[in-house]
Amino acid sequence: MDDTTGTATTDPWSDLPDQPLIQEEIATPSLGSTTDLINAVAALDEAVEMILAQGEATWSRISTSDREDLYRSLERSRRKLTAADAAMVTSLRVDLAMPCGPRGPRWLARTFGLTLREAKTRVATADRITTTEITSISVPTSTHLPVLGAAVRAGVLDAEPVARLDRLLRALPHDVQDRVATAADAPVAELVRTAGPDAVADLRPFLTGIAGVDEPYTDDDRARLRGVTIGRQRDDGMSPISGDLTPELASILQRLMADHANPGDLAAVADDQSGESPTVRDPAESDDRTPAQRRHDALFAAVAAGYGRGRELTPGRGTTTIVAAMTLDQLAARTGTAVTDAGVRMTVDQLVETCDARDLFLQVMDFHGRSLYLGRSRRLGSVDQYLALVGEEGASSAPGPATPPAFSQIHHIISWLYGGRTDLPNLTLVGPEAHAGIDDSRTDPRKWQTVPPPEGCPDRVLWIPPEHVDPSRAPVLTVHPASWTAPGQILRRQSRKLLDLLARPTG
Helix, strand or coil, X not given: CCXXXXXXXXXXXXXXXXXXXXXXXXXXXXXXXXXXXXXXXXXXXXXXXXXXXXXXXXXXXXXXXXXXXXXXXXXXXXXXXXXXXXXXXXXXXXXXXXXXXXXXXXXXXXXXXCCHHHHHHHHHHHHHHCCCCCCCCCCCCCCCCHHHHHHXXXXXXXXXXXXXXXHHHHCCCHHHHHHHHHHHHHHHHHHHHHHCHHHHHHCHHHHHHHHCCCCCCCHHHHHHHCEEEECCCCCCCCCCEEEECCHHHHHHHHHHHHXXXXXXXXXXXXXXXXXXXXXXXXXXXXXXXXXXXXXXXXXXXXXXXXXXXXXXXXXCCCCCCCCECCCHHHHHHCCCEEEECCCCEEEHHHHHHHCCCCCCCEEEECCCCCEEEEECCCCCCHHHHHHHHHHHCCCCCCCCXXXXXXXXXXXXXXXXXXXXXXXXXXXXXXXXXXXXXXXXXXXXXCCEEEECCCCCCCCCCEEECCCCCCXXXXXXXXXXXXXXXXXXXXXXXXXXHHHHHHXXXXX
């Protein structure tokens, strides 16, 4: 594929083009047949029994690629049943068979053997994606999300992301919930399709931005809520720990984990904790600790270093404990929020107070959010490039879960083996799991590939999906809500709006 072709890309946070997979099903379905419904449910039960009767050995006899395709089809059918759940719950609400209000989910859970969480999820989803207009004043309803509903019926997503969005919307001021729900419907459906259902968890900054409301919690609120509790020591000698961390402490601990809780990190500390003698070993292959155990060892080492001498731990990238990017206006006014490279939101005032004010970098970007200059009293080479990417991207650019920069790897958009340079325009942040699945040679249609954007496009990198995600393999742009406030992302959004205005006819 020619990297400079002007292929149209999908930006889920601007004016969305039509998505045929989703849009074609938005219309209210016609009145169905009760006989067909009864027969279909019976046939579904028979089909499930037939699938179960095959057992593991039958699945094993299918080739890996065919087995993956078959399981994707099964998962798509499972997601589509979410719409059937919503239709059932709606019918129960319409004829008042299910109690209204908080008692409804409890009745649903008790009647059908569900967990209370699952029942609440189904009720919230039905409230948002139902195609039936409920006119009874005794049944409270919320703004419907028709594009998300169509995505559910197409098997793109299930109930969980819809229910998560419902919870985020209800946390907003009541007078803006309907407006924000309508504005977020199509972008969230596209986000889930390209980035996965977990991306909904990072939507709060996007929703509050649409609503035009400030963060409701103040530093004083967080100070009152802070606390850590170490529980009573158990018979096995272990002590549980729980609590609520301020953004400052969460940022420091997340940064610590990114630097010192990877496989092989602090191997000597792990040996000390296990009572074994330190041994020489290959950290990448022989570290058998779980992620939770590695985090424990990193915390232990940090606390011990704070009380000992000559045992100071240093960050893996940069020289500060917390790395965050903000605009010059935010720094001058000490207002607004920024996201650290470990994925923790902090107010600018907190960042200024927490970080060493002498350890500042000046990053100058052009109108498209591309770095023109990154300066400081000394040059740090690859660390400079990492810090520039934090300001430009704010998170992994790969489709899928939003990985904070501190947990990401630096990827060559055009592989170094194939002539790509280690220059900032050819670099992007990518989470470790996504990085391992990239086809640098661009020859395998089953894997993701990265290409530069067309000339004049403000985007940094485009992703070509594998055939099982998009048979046409059209390049896509991934914009995560978690990186919404990154300075480079702000500049690129503004650039797209201006380019769109300039492209419109003036007649």
